[in-house]
Amino acid sequence: MKKYLLTIAWALVALTIVNAQNNQERMGKTVRLIYPQWQGGNVSSLITEVKNPDDASLGYMLGAQLLEVLAPQNPAQKKITIPISTEIGERKVQDGVYDRDIIAQQTSVAVEMLKIEKPDRIITLGGECSVSVAPFTFLADKYKNDVAVVWIDAHPDITLPGEAYPGYHAMAVTALMGKGDNKILSSLPTSIAPSNILFVGLRDWERDEIKVRQREYGMKNLTVQEVKVDSKAVLNWIKQTGAKHILIHFDMDVLDPSEIIPAVGVVNNGLKMSEVVRIINDIHAHAQIDALTVAEPMPRIAINLRNMLRAIKMFEE
Numbered sequence: 001m002k003k004y005l006l007t008i009a010w011a012l013v014a015l016t017i018v019n020a021q022n023n024q025e026r027m028g029k030t031v032r033l034i035y036p037q038w039q040g041g042n043v044s045s046l047i048t049e050v051k052n053p054d055d056a057s058l059g060y061m062l063g064a065q066l067l068e069v070l071a072p073q074n075p076a077q078k079k080i081t082i083p084i085s086t087e088i089g090e091r092k093v094q095d096g097v098y099d100r101d102i103i104a105q106q107t108s109v110a111v112e113m114l115k116i117e118k119p120d121r122i123i124t125l126g127g128e129c130s131v132s133v134a135p136f137t138f139l140a141d142k143y144k145n146d147v148a149v150v151w152i153d154a155h156p157d158i159t160l161p162g163e164a165y166p167g168y169h170a171m172a173v174t175a176l177m178g179k180g181d182n183k184i185l186s187s188l189p190t191s192i193a194p195s196n197i198l199f200v201g202l203r204d205w206e207r208d209e210i211k212v213r214q215r216e217y218g219m220k221n222l223t224v225q226e227v228k229v230d231s232k233a234v235l236n237w238i239k240q241t242g243a244k245h246i247l248i249h250f251d252m253d254v255l256d257p258s259e260i261i262p263a264v265g266v267v268n269n270g271l272k273m274s275e276v277v278r279i280i281n282d283i284h285a286h287a288q289i290d291a292l293t294v295a296e297p298m299p300r301i302a303i304n305l306r307n308m309l310r311a312i313k314m315f316e317e
Contacts, residue, residue, distance in 0.1 A: 030076070035126050037084050039085075040130040041264065063127075107184055120142075136291055149248075153253065198221075198238075201254040222237070227275065264296055
């Protein structure tokens with residue numbers, strides 16, 4: 001009897017291992033892209049809780065590090081960290097984009113690192129919103145543009161160079177569509193049609209021309225109210241595109257500040273954390289998610305705690 005039970009136990013273990021291997025092969029290679037790019041934002045004036053403007057600007061880097069620690073660990077997902085400059089100095093607008101040259105360089109490096117790794121699926125932990133541009137265009141190229149983007153955000157990020165706000169994180173979606181600064185766009189593998197990009201949770205267009213542009217591009221937005229109870233509208237849109245590979249961008253400023261303020265943007269009447277989780281998990285249950293970005297972390301309290309600890313001399317002895 002013991003021998004029989006032991007045989008059954010070993011058979012179950014072997015079956016579990018085989019199933020795990022089969023699932024991994026079916027899902028393909030997943031990488032975690034740690035991408036703490038901060039240069040796309042000019043946000044220090046918005047982070048009033050942090051006294052030093054340089055600390056506020058670099059807050060995206062600490063945010064990416066915290067996301068890396070807080071996210072569930074998975075040894076099957078290789079971690080890749082994009083090297084990001086921490087030099088601030090005098091920030092310049094180049095051809096209508098803040099810190100354009102360094103952003104172009106870092107974008108090119110990110111694309112090349114992905115080409116070397118050849119992942120099938122990418123989880124990106126940012127960093128400001130532009131961290132989705134390299135992985136999304138890489139996967140769009142890999143899957144021959146059989147992709148649909150679900151952009152969960154309070155803002156549409158369809159600004160263009162030379163407009164009122166020169167931060168590249170507000171140009172992330174236009175960059176995905178192949179519109180914007182030529183130096184940055186030159187390293188991107190492909191572009192994504194606006195008809196295959198869905199906004200979820202938009203409620204701050206900042207300027208009237210941005211809302212007009214969204215209409216001109218023919219880009220659909222599902223309001224907070226339309227996705228508050230269930231995810232049917234999102235799933236229907238995905239089905240209508242016919243795309244097999246779904247790329248999700250989650251800017252944490254879509255969250256309702258009455259519940260939590262984890263990002264730079266603070267826009268009232270947003271989605272609850274449970275609602276965002278439900279939307280993403282519903283997509284996962286009905287479609288194939290090949291990219292997930294979590295972006296715009298701005299850990300105000302953690303920045304001040306870090307600075308407090310740095311001021312204690314005993315840590316240096």
